[in-house]
Amino acid sequence: MQVTVLAGGIGAARFLRGLVSATGSTHDKPSVTVIGNTGDDIRLFGLQICPDLDSVMYTLGGGADEERGWGRANESFTVLEELRGYGAKPDWFGLGDRDIATHLVRTQALDAGYRLSTVTAGLCERWQLPVSLIPMTDDRVETHVVIDDPDTGQPAAIHFQEWWVRHRAAVAAREFVYVGSDTASPAPGVLEAITTADVIVLPPSNPVVSIAPILSIPGIRDAISQAAAAVVGVSPIVGGKPVRGMADACLSAIDVDTTSAAVAQHYGPRPEGGLLDAWIVDLADADAAPAIADLGIRVEAMDTIFSNPGVASNVAASALKIGSELRR
């Protein structure tokens, strides 16, 4: 069974760990293809940083810091300390020493002319990743956030990372713009992975800044609409709050309530041109099930808080089961 997943960062990565376990996907014979969001990518200190791709790579490769939720385990921050010694800007982005090595290898290869998808495959080789990880595009696409500039009061667009990391999403977002997406193309393998999938999964990633940038690449949304596989989503919202991250600040910018039902409605039922065949919500949201079912989306309530790897495996197994049943 081939499974294709549209993935953001750590939430997706933890779901993917369960999916790898549920499918038995291996490095030599990957049955899971991950289409990773690159809208968060940013070049800082001359380094091309791909936070979501790396969260997936480090987590599935066994190199992630589980507690911090980003970056490498056993990490040190000596380079960053020295960069600050030089007064290098920005001073709000965290970069560990081990992480920097990844960015150096990536940046050198990109600057030599290799495509991001090729470079990502090369990096993943070291980690013997048990999935195939493909960036959504090899083109430069950056999620920018339109805010009201605190100094001028005028609308201003800033890079997603500046909004997310520097401002902790505390400055109201008016709009999210996926700069460059209109002329971008899906990376090699992306459309094929969607077309040939047996199940397509939207893991519990941020709908606005993780999934939407992927869908903004021309061709990807259409391919999902037309795919033979069913699309099963896992709600990133539990009990009216994001499981992690600040999805509420993103959803409010697009006038979507922070509830699992509202996100399901935002994605929409597939028969009516939406994305979802099924939606897995947490037990805490079981009472929202009838409303979601009324939308024409099959709904299942279960424990979705990945407090241990077994929970993620259970959710992944359910997604596969539902997806198989709903395949067209």
Add this chain to the structure above:
Amino acid sequence: MQVTVLAGGIGAARFLRGLVSATGSTHDKPSVTVIGNTGDDIRLFGLQICPDLDSVMYTLGGGADEERGWGRANESFTVLEELRGYGAKPDWFGLGDRDIATHLVRTQALDAGYRLSTVTAGLCERWQLPVSLIPMTDDRVETHVVIDDPDTGQPAAIHFQEWWVRHRAAVAAREFVYVGSDTASPAPGVLEAITTADVIVLPPSNPVVSIAPILSIPGIRDAISQAAAAVVGVSPIVGGKPVRGMADACLSAIDVDTTSAAVAQHYGPRPEGGLLDAWIVDLADADAAPAIADLGIRVEAMDTIFSNPGVASNVAASALKIGSELRR
């Protein structure tokens, strides 16, 4: 008194520490200008590395590892360990985490279009360097070494760092080529520093791979020939051996014996188109003084082993005194 020094790496840097002490040069009012060799520069892992400029900067800035003789004090090597985890090549060059921050700041600024001299001044600002440090050129000039390729037996040119660090200078050098020097220009301030100097000093740097690349930049040798200031050199050879480094392997390639007298003859007396007005040799080479004097070069023998900062100050003070006496 304004002093201009042509400098290689750590040998020069230790002499310069004495010179700073002898002149009272300060960051706010530098009376010492250092023209640094950049022939050793190399781009590795996408980072522009300037070993000689950094040796001077770290040593005079108080950030050098005194025992290792290169790089930063309190250094760690986490990034390098990770680069090796990715199989990144080359695997023979040492790069510390603190050092990498310097290269990141430099590379980012260079890639943004700033000149090396401007970038170097910016880096030195952090260290409050008590001298003015200028690269010999803003253009790309690289010292390459012609060797007999061990595999093919044919002559092959390799980067100086590959010869020096990887091969430990143990593969016989046929020739040194300063690639790019013919079309390079002195960096802003270089010729002025030579023209307006009260004393010009050649510190105990490698004549072939530290001083010669500087002299290979069109205009620099002529400016020194015509300068009003006297040129005082300090021999890097003591008792028939380099004080540090592998200068013997370099000198033999240009058919110069590894003796302080032979190096003096190689530089030549200034009245006859050479470089030296005076040559300071170690006490161990006092018996070579008459032969050097016969060349038309004033010679002085003294302790030149920089076992403590006082020795370097003494040598620097002597160079200044001799230089003042010999000024045209």
